[in-house]
Amino acid sequence: EVQLLESGGGLVQPGGSLRLSCAASGFSFSNYAMSWVRQAPGKGLEWVSEISGSGESAYYADSVKGRFTISRDNSKNTLYLQMNSLRTEDTAVYYCAYGRYYAGSHDHWGQGTLVTVSS
Amino acid sequence: DIQMTQSPSSLSASVGDRVTITCRARQGISNSLAWYQQKPGKAPKLLLYGASRLESGVPSRFSGSGSGTDYTLTISSLQPEDFATYYCQQYYTTPYTFGQGTKLEIK
Numbered sequence: 057e058v059q060l061l062e063s064g065g066g067l068v069q070p071g072g073s074l075r076l077s078c079a080a081s082g083f084s085f086s087n088y089a090m091s092w093v094r095q096a097p098g099k100g101l102e103w104v105s106e107i108s109g110s111g112e113s114a115y116y117a118d119s120v121k122g123r124f125t126i127s128r129d130n131s132k133n134t135l136y137l138q139m140n141s142l143r144t145e146d147t148a149v150y151y152c153a154y155g156r157y158y159a160g161s162h163d164h165w166g167q168g169t170l171v172t173v174s175s
Numbered sequence: 176d177i178q179m180t181q182s183p184s185s186l187s188a189s190v191g192d193r194v195t196i197t198c199r200a201r202q203g204i205s206n207s208l209a210w211y212q213q214k215p216g217k218a219p220k221l222l223l224y225g226a227s228r229l230e231s232g233v234p235s236r237f238s239g240s241g242s243g244t245d246y247t248l249t250i251s252s253l254q255p256e257d258f259a260t261y262y263c264q265q266y267y268t269t270p271y272t273f274g275q276g277t278k279l280e281i282k
Contacts, residue, residue: 091271093219100262100273100274100275100276101211101213101219101262101264101273101276102273103264103269103270103271103272103273106269106271115269115270116270117270118176118270151218151219153218155221155224155266157224157225157228158207158224158225158266159266160207160209160264160265160266160269160271161207161209161221161224161225161264161266162209162211162219162221163221163224163230165218165219165220166218167218168218
């Protein structure tokens with residue numbers, strides 16, 4: 057059974073940093089691109105970033121480019137999102153997700169972790 | 176970025192109704208279109224990918240169609256468990272982009 061378990065969310069002040077983790081199990085982690093998708097309270101879904109299976113390629117939304125870094129450790133089956141220079145508008149539930157069929161078509165999602173940026 | 180325009184933003188319907196949600200891309204996306212269902216407090220659930228391919232385990236009352244820039248999600252006969260928010264998403268190119276969502280409510 058595929059499982060994606062996010063952790064690392066919490067309350068952080070504007071300008072602060074946080075690192076999210078997503079522990080994966082039940083599939084060949086290194087074979088699949090992984091994404092982070094977020095959802096601000098009461099708002100819609102926003103794709104944040106994607107990393108290739110090997111970790112060699114990464115892509116970002118303009119809203120986080122230069123502030124967030126996606127990475128993965130295939131030996132630990134874990135995906136990361138390092139978030140720096142956090143802003144109040146980064147407040148959201150962050151989901152990790154992947155797609156078996158196509159990289160951007162996400163058929164498996166974690167339960168999400170809440171990041172709150174507030175003073 | 177490819178903007179996705181989804182309509183309507185909200186919809187009231189009754190059990191047994193047939194409903195259609197549309198999604199328009201600002202440019203052609205070659206059927207690289209997914210539909211998701213999301214219930215409050217839960218992660219999104221993939222319903223269809225490739226515009227019309229039903230995800231395993233999803234009831235056949237859900238169907239998708241379209242090509243080029245225009246796509247539709249149809250629910251043939253609404254069931255009580257279908258009342259939720261629906262999103263389209265293009266994965267033709269990064270940044271992947273979502274429609275703004277359609278909240279389907281009970282009439």
